[in-house]
Amino acid sequence: MYDFESFQSCDTDDKKLENESVNQGIVENPVxxxxxxxxxxWADSRGICGEATSINSLICLEVTPDVTINSGREWSPDGLFSACVYNTLQCAGCLxxxxxILYSTPQHLSALRNLFLLKKDKMYCYIFSTGQTVKASTLNFNVTPVGERVSExxxxxxxxxxxxxxxxxxxxDTRANEATSSVQSTS
Known part of the structure:
Protein backbone atom coordinates (compact mmCIF):
# COMPACT_ATOMS: atom_id res chain seq x y z
CA MET A 1 0.00 0.00 0.00
CA TYR A 2 1.12 3.54 -0.81
CA ASP A 3 1.88 5.72 2.21
CA PHE A 4 0.64 9.20 1.26
CA GLU A 5 2.21 10.82 4.29
CA SER A 6 5.76 9.51 3.77
CA PHE A 7 6.97 11.98 1.15
CA GLN A 8 10.26 13.65 2.00
CA SER A 9 11.35 17.05 0.80
CA CYS A 10 13.51 17.19 -2.28
CA ASP A 11 17.21 17.98 -1.90
CA THR A 12 17.22 21.19 -3.95
CA ASP A 13 18.01 24.77 -3.00
CA ASP A 14 15.04 26.50 -1.42
CA LYS A 15 15.18 29.73 -3.47
CA LYS A 16 12.20 31.94 -2.83
CA LEU A 17 10.77 34.05 -5.61
CA GLU A 18 11.61 37.69 -5.11
CA ASN A 19 8.65 38.96 -7.10
CA GLU A 20 5.31 37.98 -5.52
CA SER A 21 3.40 38.73 -8.75
CA VAL A 22 5.41 36.03 -10.52
CA ASN A 23 4.43 33.62 -7.71
CA GLN A 24 0.73 34.40 -8.16
CA GLY A 25 0.80 34.11 -11.95
CA ILE A 26 2.97 31.02 -12.08
CA VAL A 27 0.44 28.93 -13.97
CA GLU A 28 0.34 31.44 -16.80
CA ASN A 29 4.15 31.59 -17.15
CA PRO A 30 6.23 28.79 -18.68
CA VAL A 31 7.35 26.44 -15.92
CA TRP A 42 7.63 15.33 -15.03
CA ALA A 43 5.32 18.01 -16.44
CA ASP A 44 5.03 21.62 -17.50
CA SER A 45 2.67 24.46 -16.73
CA ARG A 46 0.50 23.82 -19.82
CA GLY A 47 -0.89 20.68 -18.17
CA ILE A 48 -1.56 22.14 -14.71
CA CYS A 49 -5.21 22.35 -13.58
CA GLY A 50 -4.48 23.70 -10.14
CA GLU A 51 -3.49 22.53 -6.71
CA ALA A 52 -5.04 20.16 -4.18
CA THR A 53 -3.76 21.87 -1.04
CA SER A 54 -5.28 19.31 1.33
CA ILE A 55 -2.95 16.65 -0.10
CA ASN A 56 -0.09 19.02 -1.04
CA SER A 57 -0.28 18.02 -4.72
CA LEU A 58 -0.39 19.62 -8.13
CA ILE A 59 -3.29 18.53 -10.32
CA CYS A 60 -2.17 17.80 -13.88
CA LEU A 61 -4.02 16.85 -17.03
CA GLU A 62 -0.87 15.43 -18.58
CA VAL A 63 2.67 14.44 -17.65
CA THR A 64 5.78 13.52 -19.62
CA PRO A 65 6.59 9.93 -20.63
CA ASP A 66 9.13 9.98 -17.77
CA VAL A 67 6.28 9.51 -15.30
CA THR A 68 5.48 5.82 -15.02
CA ILE A 69 2.03 4.65 -13.98
CA ASN A 70 2.52 1.53 -11.88
CA SER A 71 0.29 -1.26 -13.18
CA GLY A 72 -1.12 -2.61 -9.91
CA ARG A 73 -4.14 -0.74 -8.59
CA GLU A 74 -4.17 -0.24 -4.85
CA TRP A 75 -6.83 0.51 -2.27
CA SER A 76 -6.56 2.70 0.83
CA PRO A 77 -8.72 1.66 3.79
CA ASP A 78 -8.02 4.82 5.84
CA GLY A 79 -6.40 8.25 5.87
CA LEU A 80 -6.88 11.05 3.34
CA PHE A 81 -7.62 8.56 0.59
CA SER A 82 -9.94 6.32 2.57
CA ALA A 83 -11.97 4.08 0.24
CA CYS A 84 -10.02 5.17 -2.87
CA VAL A 85 -8.68 2.96 -5.64
CA TYR A 86 -5.56 4.39 -7.31
CA ASN A 87 -2.36 3.73 -9.23
CA THR A 88 0.91 5.13 -7.96
CA LEU A 89 3.14 7.30 -10.13
CA GLN A 90 6.87 6.73 -10.26
CA CYS A 91 9.77 8.75 -11.68
CA ALA A 92 11.36 6.86 -14.58
CA GLY A 93 14.73 8.38 -13.71
CA CYS A 94 15.22 7.43 -10.06
CA LEU A 95 12.12 5.26 -9.42
CA ILE A 101 -4.01 8.77 -10.13
CA LEU A 102 -7.30 8.24 -8.32
CA TYR A 103 -9.85 6.05 -10.12
CA SER A 104 -12.56 5.29 -7.61
CA THR A 105 -13.20 7.81 -4.86
CA PRO A 106 -15.78 8.99 -2.37
CA GLN A 107 -17.89 11.95 -3.52
CA HIS A 108 -15.65 14.60 -1.89
CA LEU A 109 -12.68 13.53 -4.08
CA SER A 110 -14.62 12.93 -7.29
CA ALA A 111 -13.19 16.04 -8.99
CA LEU A 112 -9.70 14.48 -8.77
CA ARG A 113 -10.54 11.23 -10.56
CA ASN A 114 -8.35 10.33 -13.55
CA LEU A 115 -6.02 13.29 -13.04
CA PHE A 116 -2.32 13.15 -12.19
CA LEU A 117 -1.65 14.23 -8.59
CA LEU A 118 2.04 15.08 -8.22
CA LYS A 119 3.42 15.65 -4.72
CA LYS A 120 4.74 19.20 -4.47
CA ASP A 121 7.41 18.33 -1.93
CA LYS A 122 8.93 15.75 -4.30
CA MET A 123 9.64 18.24 -7.09
CA TYR A 124 11.03 21.58 -7.98
CA CYS A 125 10.22 24.05 -10.73
CA TYR A 126 12.25 25.86 -13.32
CA ILE A 127 10.63 29.21 -14.09
CA PHE A 128 11.61 30.40 -17.54
CA SER A 129 10.70 34.08 -17.08
CA THR A 130 13.05 34.50 -14.11
CA GLY A 131 15.54 31.68 -14.73
CA GLN A 132 15.00 30.49 -11.16
CA THR A 133 14.73 26.97 -9.79
CA VAL A 134 12.54 26.73 -6.70
CA LYS A 135 10.84 24.05 -4.66
CA ALA A 136 7.28 23.53 -5.85
CA SER A 137 6.17 23.61 -2.22
CA THR A 138 7.15 27.31 -2.05
CA LEU A 139 4.74 28.28 -4.84
CA ASN A 140 1.01 28.78 -5.10
CA PHE A 141 -0.65 27.06 -8.06
CA ASN A 142 -4.25 28.05 -7.39
CA VAL A 143 -6.10 28.64 -10.64
CA THR A 144 -8.79 31.29 -10.97
CA PRO A 145 -12.18 29.56 -11.09
CA VAL A 146 -13.74 29.48 -14.55
CA GLY A 147 -16.78 31.40 -13.29
CA GLU A 148 -14.60 34.39 -12.39
CA ARG A 149 -12.91 34.31 -15.80
CA VAL A 150 -16.29 34.16 -17.56
CA SER A 151 -17.49 37.18 -15.56
CA GLU A 152 -14.35 39.10 -16.51
CA ASP A 173 -21.51 61.61 -37.95
CA THR A 174 -18.47 61.70 -40.23
CA ARG A 175 -20.42 60.17 -43.12
CA ALA A 176 -23.27 62.62 -42.58
CA ASN A 177 -20.85 65.56 -42.57
CA GLU A 178 -19.15 64.27 -45.72
CA ALA A 179 -22.51 63.86 -47.45
CA THR A 180 -23.52 67.39 -46.45
CA SER A 181 -20.18 68.77 -47.64
CA SER A 182 -20.52 66.86 -50.90
CA VAL A 183 -24.03 68.23 -51.53
CA GLN A 184 -22.93 71.80 -50.72
CA SER A 185 -19.88 71.61 -53.02
CA THR A 186 -21.97 70.38 -55.97
CA SER A 187 -24.49 73.22 -55.55
Missing amino acids: TFHCGQCNTV CLMGV LRQLIQETESHLSDVSAVMD
Whole structure:
Protein backbone atom coordinates (compact mmCIF):
# COMPACT_ATOMS: atom_id res chain seq x y z
CA MET A 1 0.00 0.00 0.00
CA TYR A 2 1.12 3.54 -0.81
CA ASP A 3 1.88 5.72 2.21
CA PHE A 4 0.64 9.20 1.26
CA GLU A 5 2.21 10.82 4.29
CA SER A 6 5.76 9.51 3.77
CA PHE A 7 6.97 11.98 1.15
CA GLN A 8 10.26 13.65 2.00
CA SER A 9 11.35 17.05 0.80
CA CYS A 10 13.51 17.19 -2.28
CA ASP A 11 17.21 17.98 -1.90
CA THR A 12 17.22 21.19 -3.95
CA ASP A 13 18.01 24.77 -3.00
CA ASP A 14 15.04 26.50 -1.42
CA LYS A 15 15.18 29.73 -3.47
CA LYS A 16 12.20 31.94 -2.83
CA LEU A 17 10.77 34.05 -5.61
CA GLU A 18 11.61 37.69 -5.11
CA ASN A 19 8.65 38.96 -7.10
CA GLU A 20 5.31 37.98 -5.52
CA SER A 21 3.40 38.73 -8.75
CA VAL A 22 5.41 36.03 -10.52
CA ASN A 23 4.43 33.62 -7.71
CA GLN A 24 0.73 34.40 -8.16
CA GLY A 25 0.80 34.11 -11.95
CA ILE A 26 2.97 31.02 -12.08
CA VAL A 27 0.44 28.93 -13.97
CA GLU A 28 0.34 31.44 -16.80
CA ASN A 29 4.15 31.59 -17.15
CA PRO A 30 6.23 28.79 -18.68
CA VAL A 31 7.35 26.44 -15.92
CA THR A 32 8.69 22.90 -15.93
CA PHE A 33 8.33 20.51 -13.00
CA HIS A 34 11.33 18.31 -12.20
CA CYS A 35 12.11 15.38 -9.93
CA GLY A 36 13.75 16.60 -6.74
CA GLN A 37 16.20 13.69 -6.79
CA CYS A 38 17.28 13.15 -10.41
CA ASN A 39 16.06 16.27 -12.27
CA THR A 40 13.80 14.30 -14.66
CA VAL A 41 11.08 16.51 -16.15
CA TRP A 42 7.63 15.33 -15.03
CA ALA A 43 5.32 18.01 -16.44
CA ASP A 44 5.03 21.62 -17.50
CA SER A 45 2.67 24.46 -16.73
CA ARG A 46 0.50 23.82 -19.82
CA GLY A 47 -0.89 20.68 -18.17
CA ILE A 48 -1.56 22.14 -14.71
CA CYS A 49 -5.21 22.35 -13.58
CA GLY A 50 -4.48 23.70 -10.14
CA GLU A 51 -3.49 22.53 -6.71
CA ALA A 52 -5.04 20.16 -4.18
CA THR A 53 -3.76 21.87 -1.04
CA SER A 54 -5.28 19.31 1.33
CA ILE A 55 -2.95 16.65 -0.10
CA ASN A 56 -0.09 19.02 -1.04
CA SER A 57 -0.28 18.02 -4.72
CA LEU A 58 -0.39 19.62 -8.13
CA ILE A 59 -3.29 18.53 -10.32
CA CYS A 60 -2.17 17.80 -13.88
CA LEU A 61 -4.02 16.85 -17.03
CA GLU A 62 -0.87 15.43 -18.58
CA VAL A 63 2.67 14.44 -17.65
CA THR A 64 5.78 13.52 -19.62
CA PRO A 65 6.59 9.93 -20.63
CA ASP A 66 9.13 9.98 -17.77
CA VAL A 67 6.28 9.51 -15.30
CA THR A 68 5.48 5.82 -15.02
CA ILE A 69 2.03 4.65 -13.98
CA ASN A 70 2.52 1.53 -11.88
CA SER A 71 0.29 -1.26 -13.18
CA GLY A 72 -1.12 -2.61 -9.91
CA ARG A 73 -4.14 -0.74 -8.59
CA GLU A 74 -4.17 -0.24 -4.85
CA TRP A 75 -6.83 0.51 -2.27
CA SER A 76 -6.56 2.70 0.83
CA PRO A 77 -8.72 1.66 3.79
CA ASP A 78 -8.02 4.82 5.84
CA GLY A 79 -6.40 8.25 5.87
CA LEU A 80 -6.88 11.05 3.34
CA PHE A 81 -7.62 8.56 0.59
CA SER A 82 -9.94 6.32 2.57
CA ALA A 83 -11.97 4.08 0.24
CA CYS A 84 -10.02 5.17 -2.87
CA VAL A 85 -8.68 2.96 -5.64
CA TYR A 86 -5.56 4.39 -7.31
CA ASN A 87 -2.36 3.73 -9.23
CA THR A 88 0.91 5.13 -7.96
CA LEU A 89 3.14 7.30 -10.13
CA GLN A 90 6.87 6.73 -10.26
CA CYS A 91 9.77 8.75 -11.68
CA ALA A 92 11.36 6.86 -14.58
CA GLY A 93 14.73 8.38 -13.71
CA CYS A 94 15.22 7.43 -10.06
CA LEU A 95 12.12 5.26 -9.42
CA CYS A 96 10.87 7.41 -6.51
CA LEU A 97 7.14 7.41 -5.83
CA MET A 98 5.90 10.87 -6.71
CA GLY A 99 2.12 10.84 -6.90
CA VAL A 100 -1.08 9.00 -7.74
CA ILE A 101 -4.01 8.77 -10.13
CA LEU A 102 -7.30 8.24 -8.32
CA TYR A 103 -9.85 6.05 -10.12
CA SER A 104 -12.56 5.29 -7.61
CA THR A 105 -13.20 7.81 -4.86
CA PRO A 106 -15.78 8.99 -2.37
CA GLN A 107 -17.89 11.95 -3.52
CA HIS A 108 -15.65 14.60 -1.89
CA LEU A 109 -12.68 13.53 -4.08
CA SER A 110 -14.62 12.93 -7.29
CA ALA A 111 -13.19 16.04 -8.99
CA LEU A 112 -9.70 14.48 -8.77
CA ARG A 113 -10.54 11.23 -10.56
CA ASN A 114 -8.35 10.33 -13.55
CA LEU A 115 -6.02 13.29 -13.04
CA PHE A 116 -2.32 13.15 -12.19
CA LEU A 117 -1.65 14.23 -8.59
CA LEU A 118 2.04 15.08 -8.22
CA LYS A 119 3.42 15.65 -4.72
CA LYS A 120 4.74 19.20 -4.47
CA ASP A 121 7.41 18.33 -1.93
CA LYS A 122 8.93 15.75 -4.30
CA MET A 123 9.64 18.24 -7.09
CA TYR A 124 11.03 21.58 -7.98
CA CYS A 125 10.22 24.05 -10.73
CA TYR A 126 12.25 25.86 -13.32
CA ILE A 127 10.63 29.21 -14.09
CA PHE A 128 11.61 30.40 -17.54
CA SER A 129 10.70 34.08 -17.08
CA THR A 130 13.05 34.50 -14.11
CA GLY A 131 15.54 31.68 -14.73
CA GLN A 132 15.00 30.49 -11.16
CA THR A 133 14.73 26.97 -9.79
CA VAL A 134 12.54 26.73 -6.70
CA LYS A 135 10.84 24.05 -4.66
CA ALA A 136 7.28 23.53 -5.85
CA SER A 137 6.17 23.61 -2.22
CA THR A 138 7.15 27.31 -2.05
CA LEU A 139 4.74 28.28 -4.84
CA ASN A 140 1.01 28.78 -5.10
CA PHE A 141 -0.65 27.06 -8.06
CA ASN A 142 -4.25 28.05 -7.39
CA VAL A 143 -6.10 28.64 -10.64
CA THR A 144 -8.79 31.29 -10.97
CA PRO A 145 -12.18 29.56 -11.09
CA VAL A 146 -13.74 29.48 -14.55
CA GLY A 147 -16.78 31.40 -13.29
CA GLU A 148 -14.60 34.39 -12.39
CA ARG A 149 -12.91 34.31 -15.80
CA VAL A 150 -16.29 34.16 -17.56
CA SER A 151 -17.49 37.18 -15.56
CA GLU A 152 -14.35 39.10 -16.51
CA LEU A 153 -14.82 38.14 -20.16
CA ARG A 154 -18.47 39.27 -20.13
CA GLN A 155 -17.45 42.62 -18.68
CA LEU A 156 -14.75 43.00 -21.33
CA ILE A 157 -17.27 42.18 -24.08
CA GLN A 158 -19.70 44.79 -22.73
CA GLU A 159 -16.94 47.41 -22.65
CA THR A 160 -15.88 46.51 -26.19
CA GLU A 161 -19.47 46.72 -27.46
CA SER A 162 -19.79 50.15 -25.82
CA HIS A 163 -16.59 51.34 -27.53
CA LEU A 164 -17.81 49.95 -30.86
CA SER A 165 -21.08 51.87 -30.45
CA ASP A 166 -19.12 55.05 -29.82
CA VAL A 167 -16.93 54.46 -32.89
CA SER A 168 -19.99 53.65 -34.98
CA ALA A 169 -21.68 56.89 -33.88
CA VAL A 170 -18.57 58.90 -34.79
CA MET A 171 -18.39 57.19 -38.18
CA ASP A 172 -22.09 57.92 -38.81
CA ASP A 173 -21.51 61.61 -37.95
CA THR A 174 -18.47 61.70 -40.23
CA ARG A 175 -20.42 60.17 -43.12
CA ALA A 176 -23.27 62.62 -42.58
CA ASN A 177 -20.85 65.56 -42.57
CA GLU A 178 -19.15 64.27 -45.72
CA ALA A 179 -22.51 63.86 -47.45
CA THR A 180 -23.52 67.39 -46.45
CA SER A 181 -20.18 68.77 -47.64
CA SER A 182 -20.52 66.86 -50.90
CA VAL A 183 -24.03 68.23 -51.53
CA GLN A 184 -22.93 71.80 -50.72
CA SER A 185 -19.88 71.61 -53.02
CA THR A 186 -21.97 70.38 -55.97
CA SER A 187 -24.49 73.22 -55.55
